[in-house]
Amino acid sequence: MCPAVAVAEPVPGAVMSVEPLPAELSVPGAVVAERLTYRTQWRSGVAAVGTGVLFLPPGEAPDGGWPVVSWAHGTVGIGDDCAPSRNRRIERERRYLAHWLSQGYAVVAADYPGLGTEGLHTYLDGPTAANSIVDVVRAARAAEPSLSQRWVVVGQSQGGHAALHTARRATARAPELDFRGAVATGAPSNLELLFPFGVPGFPDLDLDGLVSFSAYIMAGLRAARPDLDVNSYLTPVGRDLVDAAEYLCYGDLEDRAADVDVGQLLSRPLGDDRMRAALADYLGVPTRGYDRPLFVGQGLRDRMVPAPLSFKLVADLWAGGADVDYRTYPDDHFATLFAALPDTTPFVAARFVR
Template sequence: MLIRIAMAGTLLATVPAVPAAAAEPAPGRLVSRAPLARKLWLPGTGRAYQVKYWTKDVRGRAAVSTGAVFLPKGRAPRGGWPVVSWAHGTVGVGDSCAPTRAGRSARDIKYLRRWIAQGYAIVATDYQGLGTKGVHPYGDGRTEARNVIDMVRAGRRTTAALSRKWVVIGQSQGGHAALFTASTAARYAPELDYRGAVATGAPSNIELIAPYAGPIVPDLGLDGLVTYFAYFLAGLRASHPSLRVDRYLTPAGVKAVDAAERLCYDAMHERVSGLSIGAMLARDLNVPAFSAAIRSAIEVPLDGYGAPFYVAHGVLDTDVPLPLTYKLVADLRARHRPVTFKAYPGADHSANMFASLPDTLPFVRRLLR
């Protein structure tokens, strides 16, 4: 298209028109909605949908994510079902690992059925990059938080049966995402009525330790550590190509991170059996650019918490050591944040989810009144 510029009847120039920049899709806008396959329903579900929706990626650009919406049986109360936005734990970073494709673990199904039985709708993001374009930026809390929040928006666009009132609940990787969500939800989505959060088994303060990883690090005896580390490096390699992550890896490390891009948790855990973090690394990670990237991705915010939130941790957790959470809670309390914390004796990483239910169920019930 050409635009002719004239003055006092004299043609001065003919220039090409510059097309207006296309507006980015609004976060939470639906790309598609379809009934969710019955085999993927949670017990107690009355209706369920699989959705694709717009959110943001690790660089803040518009990106598509997928997720599921579960409605309880029966008729919605006046104002709609209160919403639990579920942030799932580690499943992998490959597309085939997305819960709307692979299904959910027996542990998560057992846990989520307790929440839907309370009369809450559950919206559950797969996270951006899991089942959609790109490698999932595993452990990047800000990206996961946007995915979790935009899933609430997408759920409300899917059905009018959802209330504006919502909370976030997450376990492990999802607990980390829930904390990031809690620190930003009210600002990121002011049109919603965010009430609070529950984070179980959430990793924190990893940025204080991870930069000191290097070839001399021995096997630390923590469950799943090498698997989590490989997933994190796979996400970092894709989202921060300037780091040239492979330069820090041994041949065995490169193979492990390559495998992490496609293998889901159980297969990946078996794949790295006998491999230590030290055996993966050819160089120390304690260099400014790498340390900054780690901190930017995983450092749990200490500010922005306007609503109450509950942090639960198992004393016997060998995936995420309890002392890291003690430090987080101490830092939050020093800043007078509205955090409730309890450590559960006899509970490991997964058992903590169920041990905390007698406390978290009434906690959320009060929030959603």
């Protein structure tokens, strides 16, 4: 008999491939644009493959290398065709990433596991997204020696949620790097407290994207927790929409959901003990254990992520001892991204002073 041979677990951040990114998929101001395929992990610790991009600014790297902004993207969908590294980024995101390049940062951007790689992207699964956001920094440094160990995470919307999770685990996950802090704007939070109120016939709350976001959440939860039998909570209309959410990107899902009210999705309440516990585990944002400064920005006219959700989040973060710079803006969900730049730009610069 042959002796058993130990097989090493894939190392998170290990580079599997590097390829030039087509020019139409790059962003203004990037003199290098590459697509990375790398090793990462699901929240369970099971090995996963991630993809992402690396953008470099012009000029020579400063002493110590280019400081790194790890960008956490907002909602695009959960199907492979929705992966940001496979598509031209929307103009808003192109302008935003160009800003950070113009400030002298290298920008890396994870797609999140399941977007363009094996498995379904588990939407708003913060720990899994955070793993990929940390590991794309590792991969980028392995692929590009001019990058510094020093880095921050910046995220908007879904990416704001992911940025907070990243900030909670970055130092412990990658002690060989030098994590400095996080920016999160328009970050959904406390959803685990709201979803259990969902019942059949729940009224329309006049929130932008609510039906589509709910479908993505239920699709992700269904994939992450098959033991819950998520389909048993859904009407035929709900099951059809959640099935479609697995492959339709956000704009197409919005079109598909245009005539569906959120109350049409559910066949029974989401408030039983088992579902409440699952939602808390799946959707919750940690409020303790942060070891680096946070910037949290919120639009007061945000109709996707209402401001009161962030009020409670920040109160809980402060109570938990986090160093949080909290700012509000008289703007909607997307305008807040740019309204906050006069504050987020010096916040990020200050993280790299020492």
